[in-house]
Amino acid sequence: MSLLVTDVTLADGRVRDVRVEGETVVAVEESLEPRDDDRVVNASEKMLFPGAIDAHVHFREPGFSHKETWETGSQSAAAGGVTVVADQPNTTPPTTTGEAFDEKEALAAASCVDFGISGGVTPDWDPDSLFDRPLFALGEVFLADSTGDMGIDADLFADAVSRAADADVTVTVHAEDADLFDESARDRDAGGTGEAADADVWSQYRAAEAEAAAVERAVEVGSDSGAAIHIAHTSTPEGVDAAKAGGATCEVTPHHLFLSREDATELGTYGRMNPPLRSEERRAGMWERLVSGEIDIVATDHAPHTRAEKDVGLWDAPSGVPGVETMLPLLLERARNDDISYERVRDVTAANAAEIFDLPSKGRVAVGNDADLVLFDPDDSREIRGSDLHSNCGWTPFEGMRGVFPEMTVVRGNVVYEDGAFGDATGENVRASVADRV
Numbered sequence: 225m226s227l228l229v230t231d232v233t234l235a236d237g238r239v240r241d242v243r244v245e246g247e248t249v250v251a252v253e254e255s256l257e258p259r260d261d262d263r264v265v266n267a268s269e270k271m272l273f274p275g276a277i278d279a280h281v282h283f284r285e286p287g288f289s290h291k292e293t294w295e296t297g298s299q300s301a302a303a304g305g306v307t308v309v310a311d312q313p314n315t316t317p318p319t320t321t322g323e324a325f326d327e328k329e330a331l332a333a334a335s336c337v338d339f340g341i342s343g344g345v346t347p348d349w350d351p352d353s354l355f356d357r358p359l360f361a362l363g364e365v366f367l368a369d370s371t372g373d374m375g376i377d378a379d380l381f382a383d384a385v386s387r388a389a390d391a392d393v394t395v396t397v398h399a400e401d402a403d404l405f406d407e408s409a410r411d412r413d414a415g416g417t418g419e420a421a422d423a424d425v426w427s428q429y430r431a432a433e434a435e436a437a438a439v440e441r442a443v444e445v446g447s448d449s450g451a452a453i454h455i456a457h458t459s460t461p462e463g464v465d466a467a468k469a470g471g472a473t474c475e476v477t478p479h480h481l482f483l484s485r486e487d488a489t490e491l492g493t494y495g496r497m498n499p500p501l502r503s504e505e506r507r508a509g510m511w512e513r514l515v516s517g518e519i520d521i522v523a524t525d526h527a528p529h530t531r532a533e534k535d536v537g538l539w540d541a542p543s544g545v546p547g548v549e550t551m552l553p554l555l556l557e558r559a560r561n562d563d564i565s566y567e568r569v570r571d572v573t574a575a576n577a578a579e580i581f582d583l584p585s586k587g588r589v590a591v592g593n594d595a596d597l598v599l600f601d602p603d604d605s606r607e608i609r610g611s612d613l614h615s616n617c618g619w620t621p622f623e624g625m626r627g628v629f630p631e632m633t634v635v636r637g638n639v640v641y642e643d644g645a646f647g648d649a650t651g652e653n654v655r656a657s658v659a660d661r662v
C-alpha cells in the first residue's frame with residue numbers, strides 16, 4: 225500500500241503532498257495525483273513532522289516489567305509522535321555485556337516503534353562483547369548513582385570513554401558530581417509520603433553546582449581521548465554552557481523545561497528525579513537556550529515508576545518521571561502559542577538527534593528518507609491527563625497542562641498509531657537487526 229498525504233503543512237510552512245511507498249518517502253511535491261492503490265489522507269489545516277527521536281528512555285525490560293514493558297513504553301511513544309527511542313542500560317541485568325544486549329534486543333521485538341539500545345558501564349562490564357554489538361551509544365554512563373546504582377569512578381569513566389573512542393561510539397553521560405551534593409538537606413523536613421512529600425528537599429540535596437562540575441570533567445576526558453560526548457538531561461544553564469564550551473552536544477528533558485522547584489513541593493515524590501527540578505530562573509534559562517539553539521535536542525529520560533513505588537517518603541522513593549508521550553505535545557503547544565518556532569521544534573525533536581546519533585535515513589521529511597511521520601492538527605490542544613496516556617505507570621508530572629497530540633504516527637510506512645488505536649507493526653533496531661548480523 226502507498227500513502228498519500230495531501231495539502232499538509234510542513235514545519236517550515238510549505239504546503240505539500242507527500243507520498244509514501246513501502247517504508248520510504250518517495251515524493252514531496254506541490255501536487256501529486258492519487259493512484260488506485262493510494263490511501264489518501266486529506267490533511268489541509270494539519271501539519272506533518274518527522275517522527276520524533278527520543279534519545280533517552282528507560283523502558284525497563286528486562287527486569288522491571290511491572291514499571292513498563294517494550295509494548296507499553298513503545299505504545300506511549302507512538303501515541304506521542306515518537307518513532308525512534310534509545311533505551312538506557314540500567315535494567316536487570318544491566319546492558320553491560322554482549323549477552324545482556326542480546327537479551328534486551330530480543331525483548332525489544334515487542335516494540336511498535338524503532339529503537340536503539342545503549343550499552344552501560346559497571347566495574348564488571350565486558351567491553352569486548354559489548355562493543356561487538358551495534359550500540360546506539362555508550363551510556364548513559366552514570367557519574368553519580370541514580371536508579372540502578374550504576375555510578376562509576378573517574379578511572380573507569382576514562383577507560384570507558386577511550387574504549388568508546390576506539391569503537392567510534394558516542395558516549396552519553398549522566399553528569400552529576402556526588403561530592404558536591406548538599407548533605408545538609410537531609411536535616412530538612414521532607415514531609416509525608418507520595419504527593420505529601422516535599423521534593424524541593426531533593427532539589428537542594430542534588431545541588432545545581434554538581435552538574436556543571438561533572439560536565440566539565442566529562443568533556444575534558446572526552447577531548448583527551450577524542451570521543452564524542454553527549455551530556456544527558458542537562459538541567460542547568462551552567463551545565464549547558466560547560467557542555468558547549470567543551471565541544472559536547474547536550475539534551476534537555478521536558479520536565480526541566482516545563483517544571484521547576486516551584487512545582488516540586490506539590491508534586492512530592494512524583495517530582496523526584498535525577499538531576500532534580502531546578503529554580504524557576506534556571507528553568508527559564510534552559511528554555512532560552514533551547515529556543516536559541518544552544519541546546520541540541522529534547523529527550524525525555526522517560527523513567528516510569530509505579531504509584532505504589534512513589535507513594536513512600538522522599539528519601540525512599542525511586543527517582544524518575546515518565547515523559548515519552550508528552551514531549552512533542554508540550555512543545556507543539558508552545559509553538560502554537562508562538563513561544564518557539566515549528567522548525568525549531570522539528571529540529572530539537574528529530575533532525576538534530578538524527579545527526580548526533582548518525583541516523584541518516586531518519587529525522588527529516590524528505591525524499592528517500594524512512595517514512596517516520598507524525599500528523600497533527602496544530603489547533604487541537606487538550607489537557608494532559610495521566611489516565612489518557614499509555615505508559616504502564618498511569619501518571620504524569622504534567623497533569624493538567626496542555627498539549628497538541630498526534631492524530632497519526634507512521635514508522636517506516638506503517639501506521640502504528642491512529643486516533644487512539646495501535647497497528648500491529650514491529651519496530652526495528654535502528655543500528656542493525658539481529659538477522660542482518662548473522
Ligand SMILES: NC(=O)N[C@@H](CC(=O)O)C(=O)O
Nearest residue numbers: 282370371497498527543544
Ligand atoms: N532520571 C531518573 O531520575 N531516573 C532514571 C535514571 C537516570 O536517568 O538517571 C531511571 O531509570 O529511573
Ligand SMILES: [Zn+2]
Nearest residue numbers: 364370398498
Ligand atoms: Zn540519568
Ligand SMILES: [Zn+2]
Nearest residue numbers: 280312364525
Ligand atoms: Zn536516564
